[in-house]
Amino acid sequence: MTWKGFFEGIQSFAESVLFAPYDALRLGVDSWWVSNVVSWILVLIGFVAFFYWMKQLSIFNASGEEDRSQTSHSFLGKN
Known part of the structure; x- marks a missing residue:
């Protein structure tokens, strides 16, 4: 495991799990x-x-x- 992979894992976790409620609030409108x-x-x-x-x-x-x-x-x- 490289440092790049470690930080990409943190990024993936934050985008898919931690920010999921904020994505739900967007309601898909422009x-x-x-x-x-x-x-x-x-x-x-x-x-x-x-x-x-x-x-x-x-x-x-x-x-x-x-x-x-x-x-x-x-x-x-x-x-």
């Missing part, structure tokens, strides 16, 4: 817009989750349950 629908859906889900999380943080902040004193940790209270 249009850029159709190919990237999954990416746009994931970006949309990310934005919705971000705004939901920010809303929940503002509700929690408005309830006043959090201890906001600087002496919550000993290293913050020292002057």
Whole structure:
């Protein structure tokens, strides 16, 4: 076995096994817009989750349950 054969084996494994899920996502289309629908859906889900999380943080902040004193940790209270 040569080094060339070793690296070609790694290449073959990566192309046929590791990248198989990405090949399945291509859906066999040539249009850029159709190919990237999954990416746009994931970006949309990310934005919705971000705004939901920010809303929940503002509700929690408005309830006043959090201890906001600087002496919550000993290293913050020292002057």
